[in-house]
Amino acid sequence: MGGQSGGSGKIGTTGRGIGPCYQDKAGRRFAIRVGELLHEKHLREKLAAIVPIKNRIIAAFAEGDAPKPLDAGKIADEFLGHAERIRPFVTDTSRMLLDACAAGKRVLFEAAQGSLLDVDHGTYPYVTSSSSLP
Numbered sequence: 001m002g003g004q005s006g007g008s009g010k011i012g013t014t015g016r017g018i019g020p021c022y023q024d025k026a027g028r029r030f031a032i033r034v035g036e037l038l039h040e041k042h043l044r045e046k047l048a049a050i051v052p053i054k055n056r057i058i059a060a061f062a063e064g065d066a067p068k069p070l071d072a073g074k075i076a077d078e079f080l081g082h083a084e085r086i087r088p089f090v091t092d093t094s095r096m097l098l099d100a101c102a103a104g105k106r107v108l109f110e111a112a113q114g115s116l117l118d119v120d121h122g123t124y125p126y127v128t129s130s131s132s133l134p
Contacts (some may be wrong), residue, residue: 010027020118022130034090037083040076047072 022031030050036043051072059066067085115121117128 034086037079038087038090040080043080043083044072044076048074051075 021031025033028051032043032046032050036046051070055069058070097107116123117125117126119131122128
């Protein structure tokens with residue numbers, strides 16, 4: 001299938017699924033953000049709504065026998081376990097950076113995903129899925 005769903009042309013993606021994840025994020029309907037992992041009831045409700053739709057999409061694209069459907073409860077259980085491990089690292093990063101700057105600390109920003117890779121301002125379609133420019 002190449003680097004994009006439904007097409008045959010490769011666009012240089014890693015093929016690891018980050019593109020569909022960013023589609024979900026940009027579409028604001030199917031994404032689950034890291035902070036949402038920390039709220040079990042909300043996570044389970046969201047997965048209960050998302051997983052049936054994703055199962056239909058997966059089945060529609062399956063060649064031959066459809067894969068085993070995803071299970072919202074099992075996904076929630078697995079990621080709630082991961083959530084506890086990452087809980088200490090989840091914070092309001094805007095506040096953290098502003099506080100660091102106000103305290104005179106040095107802040108280093110990684111800039112490997114430059115302007116030509118920005119999804120809106122780059123050399124489309126040879127861009128990353130995320131916005132790399134402010």
